[in-house]
Amino acid sequence: xxxLVSGYRAVRLENLSFFLSWAGVYALAGASLFALWYTFGTRxxxxxxxxxxxxxxxxxxxxxxxxxxxGRLASVFGWCASIFLVLSLALxxxxxxxxPYSDMWEYLLAFAAGVSLFANIFTxxxxxxxxxxxxxxxxxxxxxxxxxxxxxxxxxxxxxLQNNRLLALHVAAMxxxxxxxxxxxxxxxxYLVQGDGxxxxxxxxxxxxxxxxxxxxxxxxxxxALGIALGAYWGDYAWGRYWGWDPxxxxxxxxxxxxxxxxxxxxxxxxxxxxxxxxxxxxxxxxVFNIFAVNFWIAGLHSYAGPTQ
Numbered sequence: 651x652x653x654l655v656s657g658y659r660a661v662r663l664e665n666l667s668f669f670l671s672w673a674g675v676y677a678l679a680g681a682s683l684f685a686l687w688y689t690f691g692t693r694x695x696x697x698x699x700x701x702x703x704x705x706x707x708x709x710x711x712x713x714x715x716x717x718x719x720x721g722r723l724a725s726v727f728g729w730c731a732s733i734f735l736v737l738s739l740a741l742x743x744x745x746x747x748x749x750p751y752s753d754m755w756e757y758l759l760a761f762a763a764g765v766s767l768f769a770n771i772f773t774x775x776x777x778x779x780x781x782x783x784x785x786x787x788x789x790x791x792x793x794x795x796x797x798x799x800x801x802x803x804x805x806x807x808x809x810x811l812q813n814n815r816l817l818a819l820h821v822a823a824m825x826x827x828x829x830x831x832x833x834x835x836x837x838x839x840x841y842l843v844q845g846d847g848x849x850x851x852x853x854x855x856x857x858x859x860x861x862x863x864x865x866x867x868x869x870x871x872x873x874x875a876l877g878i879a880l881g882a883y884w885g886d887y888a889w890g891r892y893w894g895w896d897p898x899x900x901x902x903x904x905x906x907x908x909x910x911x912x913x914x915x916x917x918x919x920x921x922x923x924x925x926x927x928x929x930x931x932x933x934x935x936x937x938v939f940n941i942f943a944v945n946f947w948i949a950g951l952h953s954y955a956g957p958t959q
Contacts, residue, residue, distance in 0.1 A: 660745050667741035668802055671759055674734035675793040678766060680727035682790050685782035688721040689852050721779045728770050728782050731789070735763035746804055749818040751825060753805065754945065758796035761941075764829025765789035768866075772833050776862060780853055784836035784843075816884040823877030824902070828937050830870035831909070835934035837863035838927040846923060860922055863930055871909050878902050901940040908933040 739750035739760055746752075751760040769785035772778075841859040844850060854862070881899065882892040893899060912929040915921040 663741050664745050664804070667738045667745065670734045670738035670741065671793075671802070672797065674731050674738060674759070674763070675790070675797055677727050677731035677734055678762065678786055678790040678793050681724050681731055681766070681782060682786040684720050684724035684727060685780070685786055688724055689780040689783040690850065691720070724779070724782050724786075725770075725773075728766060728773075728786060731786075732763060732767040732770055735759055735766065735793070739763060742804075748807065749821065751821050752807055752817065753800070755796050755800040755802050757821075757825070757941075758792045758800065760825050761828060761832075762789040762793035762796070764825055765792065765832040768829050768833045769836065772862070772866065776865075778854055778858070778862060781833070781836060781840070781862070784840050785833050788832050788836060816880070816887060820877060820880040820884045823873055823880055827870045827874035827877055828941075830866050830873065831930075831934060831937060834863045834866035834870060834930050837866060838930035838934075841927045842924060842931075856923065860926070863927065864916060867909055867912060867930065871906075871913065874902075874906055874909065878906060898940060898944045901936060901944055905933055905936040905940060908936055 739756065742756060743750040751757045765785055766789040769782055769789070772785075773781050837859055840853060841856055841863065844853045844856055844859060846856045848855060853859070878899075881902070885894065885896075885899070886892045908929060912926055912933065915929065916926050
C-alpha cells in the first residue's frame with residue numbers, strides 16, 4: 651500500500667496528525683478530570699431559610715453532588731478525545747500508506763482512542779455516566795505513554811510487518827478486544843470501589859456494575875479469540891509456523907484463558923461480585939504486561955516497539 655500524499659503536503663499532514671494526537675490527549679485529561687469530579691466531587695449549594703423577624707432571610711450553605719453540567723463537560727471532552735485521536739491516526743495512515751498501529755507510538759494512541767471510544771459508546775448505551783471516571787484515565791495513561799516515551803517519527807516497517815492486509819486484520823482485532831476489555835476493567839474497578847453496598851451515591855449499585863463488566867467481556871472476548879487466530883495465520887505467513895510459543899503469543903493466550911475462566915466462573919459456577927471483578931483486573935494486567943514488558947524486557951519475534959524519545 652503506497653502513501654496517498656508526498657512531499658510538502660505529507661509533512662503538513664504529519665504535523666497536523668501530531669497536533670491532533672496531543673489535542674486528543676489533552677481532551678482525555680479533561681474528560682478524566684470532569685468525570686472524576688462528577689462522580690466523587692461536590693459543590694456548595696446555598697439555600698434560603700424562613701424570613702427572620704427583622705424582615706430578612708437566613709441563608710444556609712450545604713454540600714451536594716456535582717452538578718449535571720460537570721457530567722456534560724465530561725461527555726464533551728470524552729467525545730472530542732475520541733474524534734481527535736481517530737482523526738490523528740487516519741491522517742497518519744494517509745501519510746504512511748499503512749495501518750496506523752505499526753509502532754508503539756501509533757499502537758498506544760490507537761489503544762487510547764479505542765478505550766475512549768468504547769467508554770463513550772457503553773456510557774451512551776447503559777446511561778452510566780460515571781463509567782468515564784474509571785475508563786478515561788486508562789486511555790489517558792496510554793496516550794501519555796505514547797507521547798512521553800515513544801517517538802512519532804515515521805520509520806520503515808520490518809519485513810514481518812509489511813503484509814498490510816494481515817497486519818491490519820490481526821492488530822485491529824487485538825486493539826478492539828483490548829479496548830473493550832479496558833472498559834470491562836474500568837467497570838470492575840468501579841465495582842471494587844463501590845462494593846456490594848452504596849459507598850458512593852453517584853456510582854451504580856454492585857449488581858449493575860457486575861452486569862456492565864460482563865457485557866464488555868462478552869464483546870471483547872470473542873474479538874480477542876479472533877485476533878489470536880489471525881495472528882497465528884499471520885505467523886505462518888511471516889515465520890513459516892502458526893504457533894511458536896513466542897512470549898507475545900503465549901501472553902495473549904494466557905490473557906484469553908483468564909477471561910475464559912471469568913466467563914466459566916460466572917456462567918457455570920455462579921460467581922459474582924469481587925471474585926470475578928478481580929479476575930477481570932488480572933486479565934487487564936496481562937494485557938498491559940503483553941504490551942509493555944514483552945516489547946521491552948522479553949526478547950521475541952514480536953519485539954518491535956519502535957523508536958523512543
